[in-house]
Amino acid sequence: xxxxxxxxxxxxxxxxxxxxxxxxxxxxxxxxxxxxxxxxxxxxxxxxxxxxxxxxxxxxxxxxxxxxxxxxxxxxxxxxxxxxxxxxxxxxxxxxxxxxxxxxxxxxxxxxxxxxxxxxxxxxxxxxxxxxxxxxxxxxxxxxxxxxxxxxxxxxxxxxxxxxxxxxxxxxxxxxxxxxxxxxxxxxxxxxxxxxxxxxxxxxxxxxxxxxxxxxxxxxxxxxxxxxxxxxxxxxxxxxxxxxxxxxxxxxxxxxxxxxxxxxxxxxxxxxxxxxxxxxxxxxxxxxxxxxxxxxxxxxxxxxxxxxxxxxxxxxxxxxxxxxxxxxxxxxxxxxxxxxxxxxxxxxxxxxxxxxxxxxxxxxxxxxxxxxxxxxxxxxxxxxxxxxxxxxxxxxxxxxxxxxxxxxxxxxxxxxxxxxx
Numbered sequence: 001x002x003x004x005x006x007x008x009x010x011x012x013x014x015x016x017x018x019x020x021x022x023x024x025x026x027x028x029x030x031x032x033x034x035x036x037x038x039x040x041x042x043x044x045x046x047x048x049x050x051x052x053x054x055x056x057x058x059x060x061x062x063x064x065x066x067x068x069x070x071x072x073x074x075x076x077x078x079x080x081x082x083x084x085x086x087x088x089x090x091x092x093x094x095x096x097x098x099x100x101x102x103x104x105x106x107x108x109x110x111x112x113x114x115x116x117x118x119x120x121x122x123x124x125x126x127x128x129x130x131x132x133x134x135x136x137x138x139x140x141x142x143x144x145x146x147x148x149x150x151x152x153x154x155x156x157x158x159x160x161x162x163x164x165x166x167x168x169x170x171x172x173x174x175x176x177x178x179x180x181x182x183x184x185x186x187x188x189x190x191x192x193x194x195x196x197x198x199x200x201x202x203x204x205x206x207x208x209x210x211x212x213x214x215x216x217x218x219x220x221x222x223x224x225x226x227x228x229x230x231x232x233x234x235x236x237x238x239x240x241x242x243x244x245x246x247x248x249x250x251x252x253x254x255x256x257x258x259x260x261x262x263x264x265x266x267x268x269x270x271x272x273x274x275x276x277x278x279x280x281x282x283x284x285x286x287x288x289x290x291x292x293x294x295x296x297x298x299x300x301x302x303x304x305x306x307x308x309x310x311x312x313x314x315x316x317x318x319x320x321x322x323x324x325x326x327x328x329x330x331x332x333x334x335x336x337x338x339x340x341x342x343x344x345x346x347x348x349x350x351x352x353x354x355x356x357x358x359x360x361x362x363x364x365x366x367x368x369x370x371x372x373x374x375x376x377x378x379x380x381x382x383x384x385x386x387x388x389x390x391x392x393x394x395x396x397x398x399x400x401x402x403x404x405x406x407x408x409x410x411x412x413x414x415x416x417x418x419x420x421x
Contacts, residue, residue, distance in 0.1 A: 335373025
């Protein structure tokens with residue numbers, strides 16, 4: 001398969017994983033661990049900076065466009081610790097003048113007045129895990145905060161000048177009605193976030209909910225009704241959908257997540273973090289995925305001075321790149337440009353082959369000039385659309401490899417409704 005013409009490397013971002021929470025939520029399948037004892041804040045920041053120091057060559061001169069502090073609960077770390085981390089990042093890598101720096105936070109772990117300190121530390125965007133405003137639902141979800149905690153956190157965000165913030169919400173909750181889902185949307189919109197992420201509750205393997213599903217989960221038809229009603233209410237409030245689960249006011253789309261969906265590069269540091277970087281080998285693009293130890297103590301030991309390192313890496317085979325690219329790009333309402341597929345994968349567009357034509361014939365994929373996007377039907381059946389592009393490995397090992405790829409893609413950011421599971 002001939003390579004596409006040589007094109008510049010994609011933009012670069014940084015993902016930093018903080019693996020601790022006050023308590024593990026029963027629906028969460030991310031690499032998070034209930035904090036036992038004192039938070040090793042200084043040791044962990046030291047470890048993160050050592051980890052980053054081993055990856056500076058992968059930047060290849062590119063400036064970071066965004067940093068995302070995810071978890072877990074990064075807001076368990078004091079502003080001073082995050083300020084030291086961000087200063088260390090700037091010492092090791094160049095950053096864009098308009099660098100986006102997002103902090104994930106849970107309302108129940110915020111102390112009043114701290115958001116102003118986070119802003120001084122260099123945070124300019126916050127993602128707040130509200131999930132719901134219904135006390136009964138928060139209890140069912142195992143959340144440790146109340147709706148009043150969310151209100152107080154948002155008040156503090158506005159007071160500190162951090163108006164570029166996201167609220168996470170979930171629908172399809174146990175015993176939830178369409179009216180209750182819309183009530184959550186209404187409460188969220190009233191808080192004037194710049195961005196909303198609205199996910200359907202899914203039972204992910206390995207979670208408490210997967211082993212013991214909560215009673216009264218809405219069926220797929222009711223969940224679809226909730227999704228459609230929420231979309232309509234958000235559109236009426238001028239929150240424009242740009243990705244399967246993401247809605248934003250004009251100019252407030254999350255640049256970090258857009259970099260994922262557009263198949264950009266990202267360094268990953270921290271326990272369980274994943275990275276994806278592009279390099280040129282023998283005149284061809286090579287895309288390398290990296291992973292780190294998930295368990296915090298093993299991660300800390302692996303990046304201690306003199307240790308052998310925390311990274312396992314592998315080059316993505318060319319046969320898997322079409323699926324990997326589309327797993328991301330087809331989540332966007334706008335889809336992707338043919339030239340961007342070639343630039344980000346190093347493949348000729350013909351690599352998409354017959355599955356592309358088949359997706360068109362089935363009404364799952366639409367074309368406008370050189371722009372391709374999922375149709376309304378394709379969005380509703382995104383798994384089926386993506387499955388057309390799975391490589392025909394024909395082996396159990398190949399299928400397991402693709403499952404590992406999906407887990408890798410999902411680790412640094414949430415893929416929930418309609419996505420490959």
